[in-house]
Amino acid sequence: MNKDSEFSEWYTNILFEADLIDSRYPVKGMYVWRPYGFKLRNLIYGILRKIMDEEHEEVLFPLLIPKNEFMKEAEHIRGFENEVFWVTRGGSEELDVPLALRPTSETAMYPMFKLWIRSHADLPLKIYQIVNTFRYETKHTRPLIRVREITSFKEAHTAHATWEEAEEQVKRAIEMYKKFYDELGIPYLVTKRPDWDKFPGADYTVAFDTIMPNGKTLQIGTVHHLGDNFARTFDIKYEDENGEHRFVHQTCYGISERCVSAVISIHGDSRGLILPPKVAPIQIVIVPILMSDDERAMEVSREIERLLTSKDYRVLVDNGEERPGAKFYKWERKGVPLRIEIGPRDVSERRVTLVPRDTLQKRGVALDKLLEEVEQEMKEIEKRLSQRAWKKFRERVRKCEDLKEAREIVGVALLPWCGEEDCGKKIEEETAKDLLGEVVELRERSRCIICGRETERTIAIAKSF
Amino acid sequence: MNKDSEFSEWYTNILFEADLIDSRYPVKGMYVWRPYGFKLRNLIYGILRKIMDEEHEEVLFPLLIPKNEFMKEAEHIRGFENEVFWVTRGGSEELDVPLALRPTSETAMYPMFKLWIRSHADLPLKIYQIVNTFRYETKHTRPLIRVREITSFKEAHTAHATWEEAEEQVKRAIEMYKKFYDELGIPYLVTKRPDWDKFPGADYTVAFDTIMPNGKTLQIGTVHHLGDNFARTFDIKYEDENGEHRFVHQTCYGISERCVSAVISIHGDSRGLILPPKVAPIQIVIVPILMSDDERAMEVSREIERLLTSKDYRVLVDNGEERPGAKFYKWERKGVPLRIEIGPRDVSERRVTLVPRDTLQKRGVALDKLLEEVEQEMKEIEKRLSQRAWKKFRERVRKCEDLKEAREIVGVALLPWCGEEDCGKKIEEETAKDLLGEVVELRERSRCIICGRETERTIAIAKSF
Numbered sequence: 037m038n039k040d041s042e043f044s045e046w047y048t049n050i051l052f053e054a055d056l057i058d059s060r061y062p063v064k065g066m067y068v069w070r071p072y073g074f075k076l077r078n079l080i081y082g083i084l085r086k087i088m089d090e091e092h093e094e095v096l097f098p099l100l101i102p103k104n105e106f107m108k109e110a111e112h113i114r115g116f117e118n119e120v121f122w123v124t125r126g127g128s129e130e131l132d133v134p135l136a137l138r139p140t141s142e143t144a145m146y147p148m149f150k151l152w153i154r155s156h157a158d159l160p161l162k163i164y165q166i167v168n169t170f171r172y173e174t175k176h177t178r179p180l181i182r183v184r185e186i187t188s189f190k191e192a193h194t195a196h197a198t199w200e201e202a203e204e205q206v207k208r209a210i211e212m213y214k215k216f217y218d219e220l221g222i223p224y225l226v227t228k229r230p231d232w233d234k235f236p237g238a239d240y241t242v243a244f245d246t247i248m249p250n251g252k253t254l255q256i257g258t259v260h261h262l263g264d265n266f267a268r269t270f271d272i273k274y275e276d277e278n279g280e281h282r283f284v285h286q287t288c289y290g291i292s293e294r295c296v297s298a299v300i301s302i303h304g305d306s307r308g309l310i311l312p313p314k315v316a317p318i319q320i321v322i323v324p325i326l327m328s329d330d331e332r333a334m335e336v337s338r339e340i341e342r343l344l345t346s347k348d349y350r351v352l353v354d355n356g357e358e359r360p361g362a363k364f365y366k367w368e369r370k371g372v373p374l375r376i377e378i379g380p381r382d383v384s385e386r387r388v389t390l391v392p393r394d395t396l397q398k399r400g401v402a403l404d405k406l407l408e409e410v411e412q413e414m415k416e417i418e419k420r421l422s423q424r425a426w427k428k429f430r431e432r433v434r435k436c437e438d439l440k441e442a443r444e445i446v447g448v449a450l451l452p453w454c455g456e457e458d459c460g461k462k463i464e465e466e467t468a469k470d471l472l473g474e475v476v477e478l479r480e481r482s483r484c485i486i487c488g489r490e491t492e493r494t495i496a497i498a499k500s501f
Numbered sequence: 502m503n504k505d506s507e508f509s510e511w512y513t514n515i516l517f518e519a520d521l522i523d524s525r526y527p528v529k530g531m532y533v534w535r536p537y538g539f540k541l542r543n544l545i546y547g548i549l550r551k552i553m554d555e556e557h558e559e560v561l562f563p564l565l566i567p568k569n570e571f572m573k574e575a576e577h578i579r580g581f582e583n584e585v586f587w588v589t590r591g592g593s594e595e596l597d598v599p600l601a602l603r604p605t606s607e608t609a610m611y612p613m614f615k616l617w618i619r620s621h622a623d624l625p626l627k628i629y630q631i632v633n634t635f636r637y638e639t640k641h642t643r644p645l646i647r648v649r650e651i652t653s654f655k656e657a658h659t660a661h662a663t664w665e666e667a668e669e670q671v672k673r674a675i676e677m678y679k680k681f682y683d684e685l686g687i688p689y690l691v692t693k694r695p696d697w698d699k700f701p702g703a704d705y706t707v708a709f710d711t712i713m714p715n716g717k718t719l720q721i722g723t724v725h726h727l728g729d730n731f732a733r734t735f736d737i738k739y740e741d742e743n744g745e746h747r748f749v750h751q752t753c754y755g756i757s758e759r760c761v762s763a764v765i766s767i768h769g770d771s772r773g774l775i776l777p778p779k780v781a782p783i784q785i786v787i788v789p790i791l792m793s794d795d796e797r798a799m800e801v802s803r804e805i806e807r808l809l810t811s812k813d814y815r816v817l818v819d820n821g822e823e824r825p826g827a828k829f830y831k832w833e834r835k836g837v838p839l840r841i842e843i844g845p846r847d848v849s850e851r852r853v854t855l856v857p858r859d860t861l862q863k864r865g866v867a868l869d870k871l872l873e874e875v876e877q878e879m880k881e882i883e884k885r886l887s888q889r890a891w892k893k894f895r896e897r898v899r900k901c902e903d904l905k906e907a908r909e910i911v912g913v914a915l916l917p918w919c920g921e922e923d924c925g926k927k928i929e930e931e932t933a934k935d936l937l938g939e940v941v942e943l944r945e946r947s948r949c950i951i952c953g954r955e956t957e958r959t960i961a962i963a964k965s966f
Contacts, residue, residue, distance in 0.1 A: 098526055151525060
């Protein structure tokens with residue numbers, strides 16, 4: 037199946053066939069993580085956690101937010117009111133105060149920030165949690181991409197003395213997210229969302245988008261400067277060095293399990309998954325090709341397994357009953373980065389065959405060089421996956437001369453834009469695409485594609501998930 | 502504060518003062534895990550996860566269960582109907598089907614078991630997840646002990662070909678839980694709950710109870726044999742070797758964050774926490790005692806930190822501004838198992854002072870023996886904590902001659918019992934205690950304390966949380 041032209045079917049199939057997710061759970065937009073998928077999730081979130089742990093502390097807040105707290109921030113509630121699930125009953129009783137299933141945790145956390153923050157010595161405060169959050173999606177749902185239960189929302193929240201320090205944190209967060217996606221080999225475009233599309237309650241929002249195989253963009257991370265908006269609502273103040281009480285300035289930034297869907301979709305091919313070695317639940321599968329009752333291939337397999345396991349590789353020896361071809365097919369589908377085949381002749385020659393999942397090019401290797409060769413090959417696979425993904429991504433991000441070209445492009449079109457909402461909306465209409473945001477790093481003199489005013493701004497547009 | 506006689510205050514204070522839990526979240530029975538508490542939780546659950554991973558696969562199911570699935574098993578729903586939170590609204594719309602916040606996941610998982618299990622080759626199926634679950638508690642709530650959001654429910658679910666194989670799994674689960682609590686040094690009594698107190702929908706329930714400092718028991722784990730009750734409700738069948746379709750037999754077993762409350766409560770003392778080294782977020786705190794501007798104690802501290810960190814100890818050098826006494830007090834309260842003090846004279850003599858948290862007995866150690874001494878001391882601390890806990894536990898579990906003695910005992914009373922519900926209820930009334938269950942491992946000829954019939958059964962009773 038062609039991943040690009042039939043992406044939707046490809047995606048649905050691979051989630052099921054690689055045992056990642058079961059979509060048959062009887063509630064719309066809610067899915068079951070199967071063991072293999074959950075291991076992949078954990079390895080990906082392990083990388084994210086490690087990056088977060090460098091400067092945040094992990095906490096865990098309750099899921100349920102009382103309506104009165106949730107309704108305090110006017111813009112915030114306007115942004116979410118149509119998307120919130122409400123708990124209204126406990127047992128057979130009506131609750132006095134309905135409880136929201138967190139769509140995000142600002143209104144759960146910030147009443148506690150008010151208690152925790154007293155003086156400048158308590159700042160900056162940087163925490164994060166990885167939790168389930170909920171959105172009452174009315175649109176078409178799709179596993180890991182558009183869901184009603186986000187099972188794995190990593191949300192970080194910080195508080196600072198000044199607006200500028202919060203802005204500094206926004207920049208740091210952007211760097212952290214770049215590092216995270218670089219480790220996964222996932223390309224991204226960073227844009228500043230237009231004012232009318234920012235996070236409800238934020239001063240501004242910066243977003244990460246990647247491009248999925250069908251050319252649609254997927255938002256895979258957001259970073260928000262909250263200014264002192266929430267601090268004023270929740271009365272979060274600190275005493276500065278001069279004894280004055282001031283509102284804190286805040287940021288928050290989040291990544292959901294869309295990061296997993298990006299890894300699946302962007303690296304995979306028509307045969308199935310291709311997992312970067314860092315996050316592959318099984319990094320190396322060893323397939324002994326047994327002839328009659330010659331058990332030596334099996335012995336060598338175990339020897340190699342011990343060797344590679346001792347170096348902390350995640351290894352599996354497939355000694356099942358299936359024919360080798362069926363095994364190859366199964367592990368290719370599941371995206372195991374490296375296969376080692378051991379045939380009967382290999383045994384006597386102390387050789388094996390390496391088959392990297394991405395190129396599928398077979399290569400003979402002497403057993404006593406195996407460890408170095410595997411190490412090298414793992415690095416190469418990672419590099420090739422990242423390079424291939426970025427190459428395709430760059431081909432799909434194009435500066436356009438006119439609206440017609442922008443309309444026809446599969447991927448992201450870049451256009452000069454004056455910054456006005458009217459012109460932005462017009463671009464969306466004329467191209468039948470969504471405005472992602474301003475590419476802040478790309479400034480050059482030009483004229484707005486709509487009104488012709490001079491501008492240095494570039495807007496990115498695309499069909500988006 | 503005396504931990505035993507004023508347990509309730511002690512517990513509330515220590516959760517707050519050791520930065521474990523913040524109880525000020527504005528919903529009854531829901532609490533915030535602060536960073537130090539969350540690290541402790543993760544280390545404890547890391548042990549549990551490792552034990553589970555030996556024979557289960559970790560998965561993740563949705564939180565919300567549609568009412569129609571939830572209501573299928575009649576006994577199960579009778580057991581939970583007064584305790585379930587219901588989501589009835591999404592945005593401003595009334596939901597067609599109300600959704601239950603899982604109180605436990607049988608009814609979420611078993612419809613999927615029906616899809617996953619086809620033949621005997623799919624059995625046994627063993628999975629677990631660690632998730633948040635919910636109970637609409639109307640009684641007095643208490644952090645980690647009686648809560649409305651169980652933030653960290655480890656629930657395992659298995660399916661087997663026969664009732665006997667499921668019973669075998671029950672025994673294995675009991676062994677796994679013993680191993681877990683042995684690693685934490687937490688004593689337990691294993692009893693078979695009486696029929697009228699078993700898990701709703703189970704054939705029988707085995708439970709783990711420990712004794713808290715005030716003498717009340719705390720249920721810290723349960724293991725259920727579900728027979729084919731849920732299999733019949735959810736139509737979970739497999740094809741056996743002869744092509745016959747048979748219902749599976751199931752078990753489930755769970756542990757909640759009560760395991761954390763047991764570690765806090767049972768090992769702590771009047772000064773605060775005493776954490777077993779395995780689960781202490783900080784295992785060793787180094788306190789340099791600085792004189793004037795002599796920085797040598799600091800240098801030695803860093804040297805020791807490097808040494809111990811290289812051996813994977815979790816170490817902190819406290820080089821803050823406070824006086825040493827204040828530092829000692831702070832880290833004792835937080836339960837750090839081992840303190841290393843370095844005074845100015847120690848530096849020139851290449852010596853340090855070790856202070857284990859449990860005994861607080863100071864001991865001089867030569868720097869070049871430090872590593873072995875620390876290793877040894879850590880083992881000793883762990884052993885002492887476990888022994889001390891078990892000693893106290895055993896003193897509080899007593900065979901009683903009559904109901905009066907049983908009524909007066911602080912802890913668990915053991916009595917001969919015929920097995921009849923009438924006599925059981927009478928024992929509860931007469932002693933003003935709760936019937937925990939039958940101590941299966943303790944069988945000896947005697948006569949029921951109520952009706953005088955001959956019996957080999959022993960019942961355990963106690964005031965329980």
